[in-house]
Amino acid sequence: MNELYSFIRDIVLPPLLEGTLVTLQLIVLSIPLGFILGILIAVGRVYGNKIISLFCTIYVLFFRGTPLLVQLFILYYGLPSVGIFFSPFVAAVLGFILCSSAYHSEYIRGAIQSIKSGQMMAAESLGMSRSQAILYIILPQALRRAIPGCSNEIIYLVKYSSLAFMVTCVELTGAGKIIASRYFQYTLVFAVVGAIYLLMVSVITKVINTLEKKLEIPGIG
Amino acid sequence: MPKDEANEVVLKVEEIYKSYKGKEVLKGISFEVRKGGVKVIIGPSGTGKSTLLRCLNLLTVPDKGQVYLEGEEITHAKKNIHQFRQKIGMVFQDFNLFDHLTALGNVEIGLTRVKRMNREKAREKAQEELRRVGLEEQASLYPAQLSGGQKQRVSIARTLAMDPKVILFDEPTSALDPELIGEVLEVIKNLALQGMTMVLVTHEMGFARSVANEIIFMEEGKILESGPPAQLFSNPKYERTRQFLHKISELYGE
Amino acid sequence: MTENLALIFQSLPYLLEGAGVTLGLVGGSLGLGLIIGIPMAVGQVYGNKYLASLISLYVWFFRGLPELVLLFLFYFGLFTLWGLNLTAFTAAILVLGLRSAAYQSQIFRGSIQSLGEGQMLAALSLGMKKSEAILYIVLPQALRVSIPGWSNEYAIILKDSAITYAIGVMELLTRANFIATRTYKPMPIFLACAVIFIFLTYGGVKALNLLEKKVRIPGYAYGRREI
Numbered sequence: 001m002n003e004l005y006s007f008i009r010d011i012v013l014p015p016l017l018e019g020t021l022v023t024l025q026l027i028v029l030s031i032p033l034g035f036i037l038g039i040l041i042a043v044g045r046v047y048g049n050k051i052i053s054l055f056c057t058i059y060v061l062f063f064r065g066t067p068l069l070v071q072l073f074i075l076y077y078g079l080p081s082v083g084i085f086f087s088p089f090v091a092a093v094l095g096f097i098l099c100s101s102a103y104h105s106e107y108i109r110g111a112i113q114s115i116k117s118g119q120m121m122a123a124e125s126l127g128m129s130r131s132q133a134i135l136y137i138i139l140p141q142a143l144r145r146a147i148p149g150c151s152n153e154i155i156y157l158v159k160y161s162s163l164a165f166m167v168t169c170v171e172l173t174g175a176g177k178i179i180a181s182r183y184f185q186y187t188l189v190f191a192v193v194g195a196i197y198l199l200m201v202s203v204i205t206k207v208i209n210t211l212e213k214k215l216e217i218p219g220i221g
Numbered sequence: 222m223p224k225d226e227a228n229e230v231v232l233k234v235e236e237i238y239k240s241y242k243g244k245e246v247l248k249g250i251s252f253e254v255r256k257g258g259v260k261v262i263i264g265p266s267g268t269g270k271s272t273l274l275r276c277l278n279l280l281t282v283p284d285k286g287q288v289y290l291e292g293e294e295i296t297h298a299k300k301n302i303h304q305f306r307q308k309i310g311m312v313f314q315d316f317n318l319f320d321h322l323t324a325l326g327n328v329e330i331g332l333t334r335v336k337r338m339n340r341e342k343a344r345e346k347a348q349e350e351l352r353r354v355g356l357e358e359q360a361s362l363y364p365a366q367l368s369g370g371q372k373q374r375v376s377i378a379r380t381l382a383m384d385p386k387v388i389l390f391d392e393p394t395s396a397l398d399p400e401l402i403g404e405v406l407e408v409i410k411n412l413a414l415q416g417m418t419m420v421l422v423t424h425e426m427g428f429a430r431s432v433a434n435e436i437i438f439m440e441e442g443k444i445l446e447s448g449p450p451a452q453l454f455s456n457p458k459y460e461r462t463r464q465f466l467h468k469i470s471e472l473y474g475e
Numbered sequence: 476m477t478e479n480l481a482l483i484f485q486s487l488p489y490l491l492e493g494a495g496v497t498l499g500l501v502g503g504s505l506g507l508g509l510i511i512g513i514p515m516a517v518g519q520v521y522g523n524k525y526l527a528s529l530i531s532l533y534v535w536f537f538r539g540l541p542e543l544v545l546l547f548l549f550y551f552g553l554f555t556l557w558g559l560n561l562t563a564f565t566a567a568i569l570v571l572g573l574r575s576a577a578y579q580s581q582i583f584r585g586s587i588q589s590l591g592e593g594q595m596l597a598a599l600s601l602g603m604k605k606s607e608a609i610l611y612i613v614l615p616q617a618l619r620v621s622i623p624g625w626s627n628e629y630a631i632i633l634k635d636s637a638i639t640y641a642i643g644v645m646e647l648l649t650r651a652n653f654i655a656t657r658t659y660k661p662m663p664i665f666l667a668c669a670v671i672f673i674f675l676t677y678g679g680v681k682a683l684n685l686l687e688k689k690v691r692i693p694g695y696a697y698g699r700r701e702i
């Protein structure tokens with residue numbers, strides 16, 4: 001028993017914690033950037049001219065229609081053949097941003113379209129330009145309504161960040177795979193890996209829920 | 222002729238036409254509103270009253286015709302239209318308050334974002350406008366926490382804060398429960414007394430009679446007749462006008 | 476250009492075979508998830524406290540872990556530990572199916588709860604037993620309401636199936652990768668693979684929409700679809 005404990009503490013945990021750090025870097029970068037890009041795509045789709053709107057539609061169609069892993073392979077293994085090189089970490093972050101932005105954008109677009117046209121009219125009647133009205137009137141309401149969907153998407157991203165390992169970026173899952181195959185201790189190691197993910201997911205869910213409560217406004221939801 | 226301030230034309234509308242998908246909704250509307258004047262537009266629903274009001278600040282772009290604000294044509298202003306819209310207030314039938322902002326926030330936002338007034342000044346002015354409509358106590362409430370009448374008064378304060386040259390009201394009391402109509406009409410009546418220039422679409426005939434200095438009767442996209450309330454109510458030129466007034470007084474029990 | 480097209484054309488039969496494996500994975504795990512997910516939903520809504528929290532624990536576990544971690548944990552760890560000698564394909568169906576059951580149970584639970592208590596009360600008042608009421612009254616309605624959520628689940632599982640590449644299932648992406656590394660032409664092959672996935676995703680959702688129309692009963696409000 002004592003042996004098992006010290007095996008976990010001395011052999012298993014150190015690399016896993018290092019991997020966790022990489023995972024945290026991956027998601028801390030991709031969550032906000034993916035969300036912001038999602039807003040831009042949604043706005044482009046609803047308010048952009050024909051060309052922008054069509055581009056955004058195809059973008060969303062592609063990234064929601066294909067597996068994230070295929071996207072990562074294209075970024076990391078495909079692009080070098082046309083002269084574009086990314087490090088594993090950058091390829092992973094880029095893939096996460098692009099993919100999650102497509103999903104975010106759909107929740108945000110739905111929210112924008114659910115806002116009554118009178119809001120835009122009232123804003124314009126005050127003398128706001130289109131972009132002011134979008135920024136100050138439409139988005140603050142739409143983003144609040146999109147929160148439940150986008151929160152889900154963020155939780156998904158935390159879990160899908162494990163796919164970074166498939167393009168050789170050694171994060172939590174990767175660190176687990178390496179140590180597990182070295183000692184042939186898959187069950188034990190991945191039980192620990194799983195516990196760390198459950199912890200991360202629970203904490204982030206809590207944070208999002210708190211944020212959601214903070215942003216709550218009577219009559220919007 | 223000496224220039225008479227009180228007679229200065231604020232809003233001039235010339236031959237406005239508008240069609241939706243081949244269906245002609247406005248068929249050449251012309252009128253003008255002088256400073257301090259209150260023009261009330263009445264007419265059956267579907268006649269194009271709302272469309273006309275939206276054409277006046279170009280929320281809807283007319284197919285033909287011109288709108289002048291204090292002598293300047295705004296119809297083809299395209300780029301500058303935002304500047305003109307600041308000077309033309311609009312109050313909607315269903316309020317269109319910004320749901321994510323408090324009453325105070327609703328009144329402030331045009332000042333801070335459009336007029337770029339500093340925050341403190343904007344807050345002060347917004348509070349003053351809320352006081353003007355009797356809602357200083359409700360400043361921190363969100364639209365969802367206000368009654369219909371209160372919502373409409375906030376939306377009037379929001380418009381007033383921009384110091385408009387003219388305010389357009391599109392059936393401001395039609396979405397309200399009967400017992401809440403009075404408080405909103407009271408606010409509008411006070412504005413009229415203070416000399417605000419206004420164009421009002423309403424079915425409240427008693428109110429129209431008491432505040433308007435001209436009534437316009439619109440039917441099927443055209444102005445059928447217009448004149449001072451006394452004349453139009455008691456002695457309309459057309460049978461159609463008489464019928465409409467009769468029907469309205471039956472519906473609204475005036 | 477023509478060279479790339481020729482490569483894609485040559486690889487197509489091999490890739491499409493992989494697409495068949497992908498669809499097999501999806502069908503198997505969706506089916507398994509359905510068979511486990513329905514009783515789980517019923518248990519969560521109508522079961523006693525202990526059963527309900529046991530199911531919640533299951534759902535929390537399978538929804539909280541990345542699919543990749545589950546694959547490694549079960550395929551290399553638990554299945555071996557339990558002495559099961561499974562092919563990668565079978566293991567993948569089991570893991571994806573158990574995981575999908577967690578998600579599907581929540582779809583069905585939401586549908587059951589959206590029906591309201593009236594249906595159950597009316598059934599009981601006719602003299603049905605609770606189990607009969609669930610079987611004949613509640614589930615036939617709840618499952619219909621679930622179809623949009625369910626076709627969403629199809630699209631998700633389809634895309635998630637590519638992750639079984641990690642344990643060597645010969646599905647579409649694994650095969651694409653195989654060709655890519657042998658020909659040194661990753662771009663055209665991965666793009667072809669992406670296009671096939673796009674067809675499978677939107678084609679499948681379209682087909683499920685048709686199914687939904689077929690079983691639709693007037694008066695049912697269906698939820699929002701999200702792909």
Ligand SMILES: Nc1ncnc2c1ncn2[C@@H]1O[C@H](COP(=O)(O)OP(=O)(O)O)[C@@H](O)[C@H]1O
Nearest residue numbers: 241242246264265266267268269270271272273
């Ligand atoms: N955006 C629009 N698109 C198409 N038709 C419209 C639009 N706005 C108004 N209309 C049509 O124009 C006519 C006049 O409408 P409106 O101006 O709202 O009348 P009123 O306010 O007098 O009731 C109606 O037949 C209406 O259906």
Ligand SMILES: [Mg+2]
Nearest residue numbers: 270271272392
């Ligand atoms: Mg109208």
